[in-house]
Amino acid sequence: MATNTTDSKRSVGWMGLHRGHKARPMEWLAEKFIFLVSLSAILMVFLIFIFVLREALPVFLGQTDSTAAIKAVPVEKMDTMSDAELIEYLAVTPSEFKAMDKETIKILMEVRLESEKESPTDKDAGINTASWTYLLLPYQWTGYEKPEYIWQPISQIHKYNIIPLIIGSLKTTIVALLFAVPVSLGAAIYVSQMASPKLKEWLKPTIELLAGIPSVVMGFFALIVMATVFKAVFNYESRLNAFVAGIALGLAIIPVVFSIAEDALTSVPRSYTQAALALGSSRWQAAWQIVLPAALPGVFAAVVLGFGRAIGETMIVLLASGNASIVSWSFFDSTRTMTATIAAELAEAVFGGHHYRILFMLGTILFVVTFLSNLAGDLIIHKLKHKLEGKR
């Protein structure tokens, strides 16, 4: 009996029913309900991945066909084709197909034959540009002198090489990190180590106010003000480029990098600093040689999470990067990122078409990259907190 009572103290039991306890089915139900609702965050991350991937899957599996040339089937062969083949050939949805009678299908097939005569006939037209080879490797298109990486989805032959977009995303992100990391790390050291508690109470929320500026406003500011000022100062060619977009992007991630780095620096036990100061070090020496090394994983996590933010930011790069898909590593060339491409082109892409699916594939890549960087940052912070608390 004695073991029984301790058991029932530990667990709630089925429907809140226990021997020797008041039956509390409502409590039990409430707890289970709360638990189920709290799983929604997990569910959402899952759903995002599944449903973005679902639209992109045909591209990943190489099942999309973006061949510009139309292969024609004579109208007489209609009876030998299965329904599924007809649906694919005529490019209609199954429900539309069901609503059609034989005559309509016949007319559609004749229309299809007509359009075949008008479709482009050069050698590129027969290529399925949505396959992996053409997505990733350079190709010498008709009229070009050497193999090149080209993203040109709205042309007669859809060119879907994603390399220029990946380079564009990396370029703006690198500029953003080069600008944001030193500045926010400096500010984090100042606020956590140098500033008086009273000043700190003011500085922290004020810097974090920067996060309250919507990204479309930051993009607007970069487009209207920063682009003009920078062009006058640095005197480069294209007004909108990776540099302007990168600096604006840096401003947007400063609050993220700052608050995580500041958290990590503050979580280093006060005794570390006090010991260093007692041994005769200056405040700066204590901060740089004692506190910073102890909090280094946290600072690294701040950079990783900042990277995730920067690569996924949309409105700033859409407005300020110039949106030209050129392969170039120069920071002063106009550039086009993955996020801006999705935002600018999805509205015009045919629902369910190859362009639409490739944009979703870009979304899947973004999701996976940010997921991994978030996970890494999260694990690093968790480990650091564990270590610092364990030593205390």
Add this chain to the structure above:
Amino acid sequence: MDTQTPMLKFTPPQEGKDFKARSFDFWSFFFSGLTGLATLLILAILAVILLNITIHGAPGLSWRFLTAGADKEMFNVDTAGVLPMIVGTSIRVILMTIFVIPIGVITAIYLTEYAHNTSIWTRIIRGAVNNLAGVPSIVFGLFGLGFFIAFVGTGIDENILKSPEPLWGKPAILWASMTLAVMTLPVVIVATEESLKAIPQGLREASLALGATKLETIMKIVLPQALPGILTGGILSVSRAAGEVAPILFTGAAYSMKDYPHALTDQFMDLGYHVFILCTQSPNIEQTRPILYATVLALLILTFALNIVAILVRAQMRRKMRLLGH
């Protein structure tokens, strides 16, 4: 003069000059100064952005501009207005809070009141919340299109309504709000959790000792105390969502509409999206600059005012908690 090894050769500090010279280290001074400058730089940039927008935007932000209706010319400096955009943004944000607050608060209750800190579920839920906070906003837009519109909406149309015309399976204010609710879920969870943790454990124990059940303790003791924190979470999520454009690009925002949204399936005009339109679609960017600046200022006031309110509520809450001896 060697400051590095005070332990080896102890010379007692002497009067005046000598003592000062030894405690002054140029590089320490230099680098501390640099960190101070970095802080100043951030503050200066923030000030420049806010001042620039306020100075250029304030003249255009008249009462007429804020209340002009939807039927006016969008790019005409004299007649354009932002009322339809303000209405659209407000409706989508209010709808969003209806979805996000209950789910966010219940999740936070689970994490602070029920879950064991070491259990595997707690770690996974926390990981998921952190991850959700880092998913790019454009991916939320894709998710809204792929899940809410293409899957849920089209599913309703085809299987329940069996209508040939898409009613739910197209961009709508409901889907935009739901997409934003998913996006701001972490904001609400984190803020609520913080306020729940700030409540002294003694209050809960006192309530349980008086015979209240766990659920009663949460409903009658814990939640009322945490209300300011929940409010802060709500305000922060609204402020974040009000300025977001990328998630609503394909899920409900309209370029231009003759009327206000009347049903959940209607599209809407949006303040942030309107800024984007004025930036990129204007026939003459120099001429439309006044309305562009005024629209930006209106959006900034909306999001910033909410942010500052949240900061004040939170500061008030922390002071109260300190008084309670926590």
